[in-house]
Amino acid sequence: MFKIEDALKEISRGTAEIIDNERIKKLLTAYLDEGKNYYVKAGFDPTAPDLHFGHTVLIQKLALFQKYGAIVQFIIGDFTGMIGDPSGRSDTRKKLDKETVAQNAKSYKEQVFKILDPKKTEILFNSHWIEKLGASGLLELTTTFNVARMLEREDFDKRYKSQAPISISEFLYPLLQGYDSVFLKSDIELGGTDQKFNLLMGRTLQRTYGTKKEQAVIMMPLLEGLDGVNKMSKSLNNYIGVNENPNTMFAKVLSASDELMWRYYELLSTKTLEEIENLKQQVIDGSLHPKLAKEQLAQELVTRYHDENLAQIAKDEFNKIHKQKEIPSDIEEFQLQGPIWIAKALVDIKLEPSTSGARRDIKQGAVKINQEKVEDEQLQLTSGTFILQVGKRKFARVKVL
């Protein structure tokens, strides 16, 4: 078994804020003493999931709770998704049809069960209970709260003061999310720091509805993306997806700055804080090269989402390309009709967006054929097989006929 103190410490790791630590302690004690399970809830968008490491910070925390007796209530917000979460940007969204939702749910499972234990996870759709509420139920829900308090919320407040529109349906979002907690009798809810208001709403509503529970709330920070500044997101293209192939994943982790590496260690690694501190100390006193520390992390993560073997291969491959400056073993192959101008060929195989761009890169010495820098901008490729390279990362094998 485990010690409550240790469990609490592990739970609090990396969190931005915990509300009602006492409750968590009680739940853990009840599990330890009587084997009693409890419910930990987290909600997700119903749109097509493409999870990245930013999401996994939260999901890993859910997995941790499973280790300590929790049943995870994994909610797909197919109803609330229609409104659009006012946290951050807002645009009223269309309701996704049943088929799409089912498909997305399946995709969620594939990705999420790389971390979560399926036996201790319930996948739930909130339209199931919200649609049953009906008009009167909804009305009742709205009486539990008032506009003034809604407007206390920072983003509403900002928009109200600056006279930006707030749709009434947006007021419903936190209420409905809170109602999820009422219906499911959740004991703990996890979410990002941006979700604070919504998370606390669950607590409030549980009290109002007399569920005899007031969920504890745990907020996880938003993980920084590879640029080290903005939060990780797909649109900023600073993310590492859980579905990325091992080599890409490895390379992306390694491309994080040294500073960022420690943040990733804290939030993504399963190493204990002591172990991490140890590594850090070794890097500081010079006994461990920072690159090796980063490699360890990259290997751990690739192993988690693929396997150990592939992680080793990814590592070897990476070092092959970067350290020994060799050509990656698995590169795309193209066939072209020769003779062909080098710039044209680069465009044809999509290594360059335009011949102008290709010319520029050739002039700058960024283009190599069979590891040899191309000096002549007018170079024609005649028959044969060549390895073309632009910069450090882009490769292609070309067969000219």
Place this chain on the structure above:
RNA sequence: GGUGAGUUACUCAAGCGGCCAAAGAGGGCAGACUGUAAAUCUGCUGGUUUUUACCUUCGAAGGUUCGAAUCCUUCACUCACCA
């Protein structure tokens, strides 16, 4: 509905008749240096084998002019103030 301001390249933002493919910053790409990065320095950043040239771009469509991102007209959208 009225009045005023605006709409420029990936983003922000100068330009306000010719020297404008359009300043500057950010981002991106590349080179050097490294540990793969970060930091730093440098170059590039609409297209085209006529590359000190040509073609297309400054919200859209017309117009004035030898010449328009720049002036005029209409339209669309955004913002501010007033109703």
